[in-house]
Amino acid sequence: MKNIIKHTYHISKEDRNRLNNHNSFVVWFTGLSGSGKSTIANQLEKKFFDMGLRTYSLDGDNIRSGLNKGLTFTEEDRTENNRRISEVAKLFIDAGIITITAFISPLKADRKHAKEIIGADNFIEVFVNTPLEVCEQRDVKGLYKKARQGEIKNFTGISSPYEKPENPHIEVKTENESIEESVERIFKVLQAKLEYNE
Ligand SMILES: Nc1ncnc2c1ncn2[C@@H]1O[C@H](COP(=O)(O)OS(=O)(=O)O)[C@@H](OP(=O)(O)O)[C@H]1O
C-alpha cells in the first residue's frame, strides 16, 4: 500500500513460540448455527489452557458485538466478517497464541481466503458436521424457529447457503459422538503441531 512502510521488530513469532515452548496456529471451526462449534471450541481451549499453553478464542461474542459490530448477515458482510477475523487470528498467532475461531464461515471462498491470510501451515480447519435437522431440533437460541417464521432473513441453512468443506483437516459428527470424544479426536491431530523445534 502506498506510503505504508513495514517496520521490522526485534521479536518474531518464532521467538515467542520458543519462549512459550509451543507453536501457535489457528484452529478454524466451521459449521451451522447450533452444530456445536462454540461448545467444542470451549472444551478444546480448556484442555490446552490446563496444559499451560497460551490460547485465545474468537467467537461471535467478542467479534460481532465489538470489532465487527454493524456487519449484517448478507454474503458481503459475512465475507468481511470472516476476513477481519482471519486478520485478527493472524495477529494472535504472531503473538504466539493458539487461536481458536468459532464462526459459521459458510462460504468456501471465504475459508480459502482465511487460509491464505493466516498461512496454510498455520490453519487447521475443523468441520462440525451436524445435520440441519439436528441443529434445528436443538435450536439453542430459538433462531431457527424465528428463521422459519420469516422473522430472520438470510439465516444459514434456511435462507442462506452453507457450503460444506470438501477436505477439512478434521470432521466431527456430533450426532454420533460426545463432546469429549470430538475434543479428544481434534486434540490428537493437533498434538503433532504443538511441539516447538528449533
Ligand atoms: N441470519 C443469520 N444466519 C446465521 N446466524 C445468525 C443469523 N442471525 C444471527 N445469527 C447468529 O450469529 C451467529 C453467526 O455469526 P457468525 O459471525 O459466526 O456468522 S458468519 O461466519 O459471518 O456467517 C450465530 O451463532 P452460532 O449459533 O454460534 O453459529 C447466530 O447465533
Ligand SMILES: Nc1ncnc2c1ncn2[C@@H]1O[C@H](COP(=O)(O)OP(=O)(O)O)[C@@H](O)[C@H]1O
Ligand atoms: N456431541 C456434541 N458436541 C457439541 N455440542 C453438542 C453435542 N451434543 C449436544 N450438543 C449441544 O448442541 C449445542 C451446540 O450449541 P453451540 O455450541 O452453541 O453451537 P454453535 O456454536 O455451532 O452455534 C449445545 O447446546 C451443546 O450442548
